Amino acid sequence: MAVLELTNLSIHFGGLKAVDDVTLAVEKKEIFSIIGPNGAGKTTVFNLITGIYQPTAGAVILDGADLAGKKPYERTRFGIARTFQNIRLFKQLTVTENLILAMHPLRNISLLASLLRFPQFFRERRDVTKKAESYLEYVNLLSAKNERAENLPYGKQRELEIVRAIATDAKLLLLDEPAAGMNPQETIQLMYFIKKIRNDMNKTILLIEHDMTLVMGISDRVAVLDYGRKITEGLPDEVRNDQKVIDAYLGKEVTYVKDY
Numbered sequence: 001m002a003v004l005e006l007t008n009l010s011i012h013f014g015g016l017k018a019v020d021d022v023t024l025a026v027e028k029k030e031i032f033s034i035i036g037p038n039g040a041g042k043t044t045v046f047n048l049i050t051g052i053y054q055p056t057a058g059a060v061i062l063d064g065a066d067l068a069g070k071k072p073y074e075r076t077r078f079g080i081a082r083t084f085q086n087i088r089l090f091k092q093l094t095v096t097e098n099l100i101l102a103m104h105p106l107r108n109i110s111l112l113a114s115l116l117r118f119p120q121f122f123r124e125r126r127d128v129t130k131k132a133e134s135y136l137e138y139v140n141l142l143s144a145k146n147e148r149a150e151n152l153p154y155g156k157q158r159e160l161e162i163v164r165a166i167a168t169d170a171k172l173l174l175l176d177e178p179a180a181g182m183n184p185q186e187t188i189q190l191m192y193f194i195k196k197i198r199n200d201m202n203k204t205i206l207l208i209e210h211d212m213t214l215v216m217g218i219s220d221r222v223a224v225l226d227y228g229r230k231i232t233e234g235l236p237d238e239v240r241n242d243q244k245v246i247d248a249y250l251g252k253e254v255t256y257v258k259d260y
């Protein structure tokens, strides 16, 4: 069964159909990419999946359940996590602290217990720190655990953002242009990193990306958006050779812009 289904999903901003009747299904453990020119509606699809925007029409379905009306924090609890087109880490906090904050909504400790510093509070804090460190070890960031996030090299900041999304125990990861601003070597490293996460951790990954080395090297399937509409979908090689895709996107220059 599909982990994520979008059915006839649309959102209009005034007269602009930013996402227009998009239907797609992402299977468990799939790496599914959405590509398309600037302004095609890719990030808006993520904002609809995470509940930042409510659709004008259509539905977002996670594991068979319609998410209509669910708030972003509820969707986090259901197992959706994302990264952003422009990195959003807590720059002044340490690497470990960034992870612990992501895990916070999952903690079941009561407010009173934490205010009164009950033993439960210390136990919980120790457990959470241990869990954060095991994630860091897994992604080779443990030696940087006490570094401020802003002091990490750019590629590592991107990786930390992805680990932070994983640390929410998400089953579905939405990655919005993770390779933006990376050099070719960092991009290759990122490719292995994303594959490793999918293979080891049972994650399903929806990826937005302009870097075709990454998209073609990593995706099981690719969908192409243009002016809010899905113009095609298929295996990487099929999509790459599709004349509609070449005309609408691959033949064009891409500029990197911030998301909403």
Ligand SMILES: Nc1ncnc2c1ncn2[C@@H]1O[C@H](COP(=O)(O)OP(=O)(O)OP(=O)(O)O)[C@@H](O)[C@H]1O
Residues within 6 Å of the ligand: 013, 016, 018, 036, 037, 038, 039, 040, 041, 042, 043, 044, 045, 085, 255, 256, 257, 258, 259, 260
């Ligand atoms: N809140 C909003 N209000 C009005 N227009 C919006 C809003 N959010 C997005 N748009 C518009 O919707 C269209 C799609 O934007 P979106 O950010 O989804 O594009 P994108 O495919 O992610 O592009 P890029 O590759 O440049 O990141 C754009 O024309 C954008 O200006």
Ligand SMILES: [Mg+2]
Residues within 6 Å of the ligand: 042, 043, 044, 085, 258, 259
């Ligand atoms: Mg975008």
